Amino acid sequence: MEKTKVTIGVDIGGTNTVFGFVDKNGKIIYSSSIPTHSDKDANQLFERLFNEINTSYKKFENEYKLVGIGIGAPNANYYKGTVEMPPNLNWGMVNVLELIKRYTPLPSAITNDANAAAIGEMIFGAAKGMKNFIVITLGTGLGSGIIVNGDLVYGNDGFAGEIGHTIVFPNGRECGCGRKGCLETYASATGIRRTVFELISSTNIQSKLREKSFEELTSKEIADAANAGDKLALAAFDYTAKILGMKLADSVAYLSPEAIILFGGLALAGDLIFEPTKKYLEENLLNIFKNKVKILPSALPGAEAAVLGSSALIWNELAKKNL
Amino acid sequence: MEKTKVTIGVDIGGTNTVFGFVDKNGKIIYSSSIPTHSDKDANQLFERLFNEINTSYKKFENEYKLVGIGIGAPNANYYKGTVEMPPNLNWGMVNVLELIKRYTPLPSAITNDANAAAIGEMIFGAAKGMKNFIVITLGTGLGSGIIVNGDLVYGNDGFAGEIGHTIVFPNGRECGCGRKGCLETYASATGIRRTVFELISSTNIQSKLREKSFEELTSKEIADAANAGDKLALAAFDYTAKILGMKLADSVAYLSPEAIILFGGLALAGDLIFEPTKKYLEENLLNIFKNKVKILPSALPGAEAAVLGSSALIWNELAKKNL
Numbered sequence: 001m002e003k004t005k006v007t008i009g010v011d012i013g014g015t016n017t018v019f020g021f022v023d024k025n026g027k028i029i030y031s032s033s034i035p036t037h038s039d040k041d042a043n044q045l046f047e048r049l050f051n052e053i054n055t056s057y058k059k060f061e062n063e064y065k066l067v068g069i070g071i072g073a074p075n076a077n078y079y080k081g082t083v084e085m086p087p088n089l090n091w092g093m094v095n096v097l098e099l100i101k102r103y104t105p106l107p108s109a110i111t112n113d114a115n116a117a118a119i120g121e122m123i124f125g126a127a128k129g130m131k132n133f134i135v136i137t138l139g140t141g142l143g144s145g146i147i148v149n150g151d152l153v154y155g156n157d158g159f160a161g162e163i164g165h166t167i168v169f170p171n172g173r174e175c176g177c178g179r180k181g182c183l184e185t186y187a188s189a190t191g192i193r194r195t196v197f198e199l200i201s202s203t204n205i206q207s208k209l210r211e212k213s214f215e216e217l218t219s220k221e222i223a224d225a226a227n228a229g230d231k232l233a234l235a236a237f238d239y240t241a242k243i244l245g246m247k248l249a250d251s252v253a254y255l256s257p258e259a260i261i262l263f264g265g266l267a268l269a270g271d272l273i274f275e276p277t278k279k280y281l282e283e284n285l286l287n288i289f290k291n292k293v294k295i296l297p298s299a300l301p302g303a304e305a306a307v308l309g310s311s312a313l314i315w316n317e318l319a320k321k322n323l
Numbered sequence: 324m325e326k327t328k329v330t331i332g333v334d335i336g337g338t339n340t341v342f343g344f345v346d347k348n349g350k351i352i353y354s355s356s357i358p359t360h361s362d363k364d365a366n367q368l369f370e371r372l373f374n375e376i377n378t379s380y381k382k383f384e385n386e387y388k389l390v391g392i393g394i395g396a397p398n399a400n401y402y403k404g405t406v407e408m409p410p411n412l413n414w415g416m417v418n419v420l421e422l423i424k425r426y427t428p429l430p431s432a433i434t435n436d437a438n439a440a441a442i443g444e445m446i447f448g449a450a451k452g453m454k455n456f457i458v459i460t461l462g463t464g465l466g467s468g469i470i471v472n473g474d475l476v477y478g479n480d481g482f483a484g485e486i487g488h489t490i491v492f493p494n495g496r497e498c499g500c501g502r503k504g505c506l507e508t509y510a511s512a513t514g515i516r517r518t519v520f521e522l523i524s525s526t527n528i529q530s531k532l533r534e535k536s537f538e539e540l541t542s543k544e545i546a547d548a549a550n551a552g553d554k555l556a557l558a559a560f561d562y563t564a565k566i567l568g569m570k571l572a573d574s575v576a577y578l579s580p581e582a583i584i585l586f587g588g589l590a591l592a593g594d595l596i597f598e599p600t601k602k603y604l605e606e607n608l609l610n611i612f613k614n615k616v617k618i619l620p621s622a623l624p625g626a627e628a629a630v631l632g633s634s635a636l637i638w639n640e641l642a643k644k645n646l
Contacts, residue, residue, distance in 0.1 A: 131479075132479045155578050160577065177609055177610065178610065256479050286485060286502070
């Protein structure tokens, strides 16, 4: 009997590195994780990672054939195979695709987590069959993956898709990138926390959030407060959605996507963020685009989304090469 | 001897419709124009146009073989072959590709003028060999054509590439689209005229432009004044470039293009617009994109650019189909 083909999806995070064996239909055969040890270099991670992968693969190698490896990592460059000065890893500049040739001769590909999420949605998730869509990840920052004509937009240098660093207000909030007013300083899990503190300072709206320090406060707590009717938390969601909806109207003007998929921690707030974002998007759209663009939640299961995205990356490469 | 293949490029404007026979190298064998009669319907235009085309073709049909027709028109939809409610033509909704089947069995394609300009630059102009670039047309409005992975970005509905209608200031200048603060209300030939009048109202800078009415004033006259040292005209160029450079930094964050090509009336002002636009773009770019993106003038000869663009559109279609 012919073995079923599987790929490995790897997601490298600042704390843990998750990997999983995924078949062509997005079924996860096996997954696990190891600590990343972000203070150490990339070599030690991949040595431990491939030890784990080889050990786990032995359990089902009679049944499955490994055909490729897809990797999601911060600041990854698809064209060059590199990870470049990732903010949460002490790696400097590493050519990951070169490095892993020490451990495997299999085809491999790497991209950043937002791009992996976009390919994951296209192959396994909410964007199946779509050729033009955008994935927005609302986490600590705002990441984005853009699909045009069925392909990821990498641009000339591999770094396209930085919608989180488009400018909302020229002299707005300080951003981690060194500039001011970037979208991610407003629309992200961190952005909504900043908005809560702006509202605490500028209004007299009563709120239990006034009892929290900035470091304590999570976007989940803001959502819980909003669901319990806290007016300041509700105002924070409204403001976040207002900025996001306005800037997504720009995204539509650029790309006229079939859908925009919201992904990540802040998207888990559900209607609190989706409903006002849809409203403000429609208000800001050019007439020809009104009532056309879907705003959808991710259809990748939360805990496994990153592994599925990285696996989809390499499945997509293999499909392009008819392998 | 085998005949040389030619296509026809047609550019439909509010006043005149220009057409030309163009070979594969961008050489124009013959070109001419007829009045559009924008108050009348589309049928009458195409009947007169194909009369002209057939008459002219007789002169060199022994030498050249006609293989396709490309059309640039306002509000054209590439996917559907339609022109939809063009602001300067009394056409309503017309399926142009269906309509011209009455006159020719040749392969045909239609797109808007900014998209035609982008394909023209790729096939015959400043973007030869580039796979990722943006063309910005600075005319009465601001049009844009986006090329990603060597293909035009049409999006889900055919209307992608409306960078002129991304929002600069949420409650800014009234735009012809019915919204406020669109980029084209600042960065276009009309936008710089509005800026001159804003500066006349808000400053005491002396200027000979104070002698002109809004209807009289052209962007060419503002350029002439700036070249003669007129401080208000210089300030108007600086402000226009400041807004344009800032918003093009967003374009780079989306698409990471190899180049941005400025085209159209206002781009003819040369250094007056290119130098400050480059400066403000660089100031606003995310670090990873700094000193990477070229800002280039169009390399299509002005008077013939539109015909070359429309011709390039159909040459590109024929190449995709290996015809």
